[in-house]
Amino acid sequence: MDTLLSIGLLASISNATLVGQNAALSSHFNFGENVTGDISICEVRVPSKGVAPCTYYETLGFWGNKGNSTGNGYAGIQESDDRRGNKVHIFSIWHSMDDPSDTANFPYAAYLGHGTTAEHFGGEGVGLKTWNFALRWQPDVWYTHVIRAWDVGKDTHYGFFVRDGASGVWRHLSTIGVKEPRIRIKGPNDAFIEDWKDTGKNMREVHLRHIWRRDGQGEWHPAQSGRYTPNRGDCLPGKRSHHYKNNWDAGTRKDSTGDFYYMRSGGSQTRPSPPLKYPDNMNHVFSVENKADRPDYQKAKIKKISITKKASGLNLVWSMEETSLPQFSYKIELFDNAECAGDPLLSKSEWRPETREVNIDWMPSDHQTVHLRLSIADIFDQSVKEVRMVTLSK
Template sequence: MRKMTIKLAVVGMLSSWSAQANTVEDRAASIWFNFNDVGRGNTIMQDVYVPSNGLTKYTYYSVLNWNAGMEGGGYAGIQDHPDGRNYIFSIWDPRSSSKPIVARYLGHGTESENFGGEGTGLKTWNFDLGWQANQWYTLVAKAWPVGSHTHFGYWVHDQAAGEWSHLVTMDYPVADVRFETTTGSFVEDWWYSGENARTVRLKNGHKKLENGSWIGFDSANFSVVQHQPKRNYDNNYDASANPSYFTMTSGGTTSPTLSISNQTCTDAYGNLTAFCGRNSLFPLTRNNVADTPNQPNIEFTITDATTRSVSWQVPQTSTPQFSYSVMINNVLVASASQPEKRQVDIIASENDNVIITLEDIFGRTVSHSATVTIDNTSAQHYLIDSATLTVSSNSQSEPYHELANAFDGDKTTLWHTSWSTPQVPSYPHDVIIDLGKHYELSELHYTPRAVGENGSITDYEVYVSHDGVTYDELVAAGTWDASKQGKVVALNNTQTRFIKLVGLSEVNENVWASAAEIELYHTGKLDSSSFVVSSDSQAELGEEIIYAFDNNPATIWHTNWSGSTVPEYPHSVDIDLGNPQSFSKITYLPRTIGVNGTIADYEVYVSDDGINFGSPIAVGTWAANTQIKQTQFAPVTARYIRLIAQSEINGRIWASAAEIAVYK
């Protein structure tokens, strides 16, 4: 695996080294520390320092190695690479699964690629961040469960700059993998430059066990890999431990200072030596090593807490976030192990109390609270009454867990696809919803079951149809996290009567789907199909006033411009809502092709009888572009609306519109 960490043009590398007399026998010996952290852990960490006199190109200073030959085996460290000094993190392919490892998160400048050579797997490296000689860096690796998979994360702390960086999170497709072995470190010359010394210092090594306790790396076994290809520098190595750090060196003119009084073995060439391959170990001990890492708690601030969402910020100088939880009035509404999550959609009321708790990568938690304010920046959303919906699914439901339970307004009941019938349906699972009439949709809400997690949907798609038969317009897709929090899908004012939610996968990769509630929200746009509309100005043939209310931006209303009588401004549009209704906004979408007739100055009136309109409730001027316009006013209840266009953006006599809409 480590041989595949070379990132360079092969021609350039060979031409550079062909001028040298070095051969494979001139490689420096690989040297290893294996530490004393016996036990199953979820976090390993260590500080690394390369002195300038131990800095040599084509060197891998591996700081954290784990699970060699087992599930989830990997390496994390730094390299002095011909393309620059990088941070590297690699994991071998699974032994019990054919599924690939996937990089779910890549930090700025981190690249990923598959590797081969000494096994196969996924490698990531970051050259942009870089590292310097004579400086200390902290490297942290963490493993945690995500459904039936395990995620591995890698963080780096530049101690001189005081900044943390999250470089990668890998999705390993095997459940319940942790750091099972003791942790190792090594120094490797991957080219033939043993005449140069390579030195690394290591300190503050720790492992966090599954029971929450920590082990400090206070002792290590030092070993040397000696064999024929490294014969010229096999005995140029050394290692030591002092109260501050462990040190090991390979290559150059280094000579061992280790006592060999108890060693009587021979090397690969029959010579008496202190080491015989990796099996010859020399114990080193550091005194007064703390079991628990000395790192400050996470710092963060809540940046926003509204009725629609909460957000927070973690400075780069803070210990990094590992997980979050959100409570509203002491009720947990969201939680997940997502290191980069900084915003959560919620449904709350003004003056509710929200508490955000962050857990850092070392397991400490910090909480802050805020008072919820009204979100005045986003549009209003109105829940569509589930009693007006007709719902169906392509998958048979479990008895007493029918699909209607997901539309009953009760989050304690649930829909669940069948698990007990002879033919158990599998993904994908469809939920088809007939809204009963045309809506402008703003959001779909999916609430997972409150107890248990079987069937909780992760990957999803949302389609709409104009005839209830063909669902070929994809309007949303994504992946929901595994928390119990209600999920929100933005539908971006999609106009339709028929909508289909397609579940593609489940949190634990089972075949079932479930839901406590599925809810649909609309923007408050009134259904124009029931309107009676008219204009006092004759329209161009094929561009009558009804085309400004047909929910189709491609058609337009346009006053007559080709007949013998061409009406001039003002132009009135009258809307009969059919019955008194409350509304507070009118929108106007200009024609998208051409500009003739685009309204500039306007007035809005209302009436109870369609005769007496009184004074205008809104007056204004719309901008001269093709973007949708709106006029907002205090909510008013009336049956009749009159929009009077007073002028056109270029001073011409026509009026036109792609769409005119009325909103609650």
């Protein structure tokens, strides 16, 4: 994890006691099958009792499909000790390890929204991370994390979208560009819980559910099970979690919101629940059945459209309902008939989730009245259309 880079976990020996052995044990859930696709989804919740300092609650971990670390990445939330704030949403993409000094071809921030910032990281891998200290997250609330990959010229872009389960509001926090075409999200989805400092005395816990991957043919694959795997090697004497080698747990639970997976690590009272046992059975496959055919979120909805006539054409501004799925692409068409039939007089489209304003350079010839159709596709490619009539002067 990139926030580990400046920390000396096995720094020194003092009073004959090894330091760097007091971190809570890191552990993983690998969900679903080895599916390569363009969308990955996971919902995450941290219970109030499970909030602990210096903890990464990862939701979406994936690999690129190029055979090196290009396009590998992960997203999640953190309880950070950063001076800028805690309760962070974070998304990172690695640069190819084939040439880590090739800074000219590093991943880059194509879009940053809602107070998100970006910076390069190095040391344990190299790449770009985008993180948001402004929005924060709240305990006991489910957050949906979505990553979508798409092609932009010779590059690949990764969009990171977050839904607040309390307000229902979606936000597009960032897009990271990678200077290589046609990279897609590969492998089962990896989620982990990690203490990046020696704070194993604090118990941390994370809940996960509704894990999906969409393949290259547009088919949705729900994760019906997850393999739980703690970092066994960190339990050995002298390793970072030796003093908390038996303080971890995982499994499935159910509450008023439904079934979910959980991971817990650290804290003096934490112990593995059967069938898990240290050191005999530290790995296990747990299952939560998902009967849905596809993720169930409200599709995109256009909230408002404003059209202003200018000397050179039209200025179009629109907004989206924040509790509906975020925009992925737009298409603008002008027609000379109310049915919007036949070939349009003009057509413009882009895959740009953040765009909400477009200037249309078009002047009327024989047409005094035109009909403008705005089509929006959300991040799951569900479409919505709105038509407006505009009277123009020559």
